[in-house]
Amino acid sequence: MKNYVVIGGSSGIGKALVHQLSTDSNNVYATYLNSSPEKLNELEHYYKLDVTSENIDFTFLPDHIDGLIYCPGSINLMPFKRISPANFTADFELQVNGAIKVIQACINRLKKATNPSIILFSTVAVQLGFKYHTQVAVSKGAIEGLTRSLASEFAPRIRVNAIAPSLTNTPLAQNMLNSDEKKMANAERHPLKKIGTPKNIADLASFLLSEKSSWMTGQIIHLDGGMSSIK
Numbered sequence: 001m002k003n004y005v006v007i008g009g010s011s012g013i014g015k016a017l018v019h020q021l022s023t024d025s026n027n028v029y030a031t032y033l034n035s036s037p038e039k040l041n042e043l044e045h046y047y048k049l050d051v052t053s054e055n056i057d058f059t060f061l062p063d064h065i066d067g068l069i070y071c072p073g074s075i076n077l078m079p080f081k082r083i084s085p086a087n088f089t090a091d092f093e094l095q096v097n098g099a100i101k102v103i104q105a106c107i108n109r110l111k112k113a114t115n116p117s118i119i120l121f122s123t124v125a126v127q128l129g130f131k132y133h134t135q136v137a138v139s140k141g142a143i144e145g146l147t148r149s150l151a152s153e154f155a156p157r158i159r160v161n162a163i164a165p166s167l168t169n170t171p172l173a174q175n176m177l178n179s180d181e182k183k184m185a186n187a188e189r190h191p192l193k194k195i196g197t198p199k200n201i202a203d204l205a206s207f208l209l210s211e212k213s214s215w216m217t218g219q220i221i222h223l224d225g226g227m228s229s230i231k
Helices: 012-023 085-111 134-154 171-176 180-188 198-209
Strands: 003-007 027-032 046-048 067-070 117-121 159-165 220-223
Touching (some): 003 012, 003 085, 012 027, 012 198, 067 198, 085 117, 117 198, 134 159, 134 220, 198 220
Parallel strands (some): 003 027, 003 067, 027 046, 067 117, 117 159, 159 220
């Protein structure tokens, strides 16, 4: 039985991963911020956590952690001229500094596990230039640098990888998928002609946490319907 920590496990990809890991009889410690506790009663170990706060209390975690998954993110799309430095700072605080604080707080617990794994999330927009994606691409570009740097520093003890999805049907992306027309148009942009699902991403995350990926670290894995590789 493994101990897994899913930061941001109340919706979207995080919720799908929590469900997968829980059905495999693991101990899953998941955090939420805005979802009400009534929606989270399917799990025993759910904790409210604001990763942007100065002091984060992790006393609820077990002595060792086999896997740490950091899911919090944002999708703010707008022309560059309308993005303020404060907008960039807020994204960076949530997606990069939040991940850094969580990893630093959990590192000693990870070192006590066998084949521990850290999973972060980027986006296909880092590799491919999309208009209006400056804000998200800047923060997620930093995540890719963080992934490779930590993978080098933590090897061979702890593996660190990142998943870079394209548009996925989650609550975070609903402004882009809130009609059949939008769903169809976005599906057509991908070689596989469909939108990703939270389960698609959770399946890959589960693999990266498992022994089957024990020879993989420092990778940015593009799970994007073929968008980043083929036309």
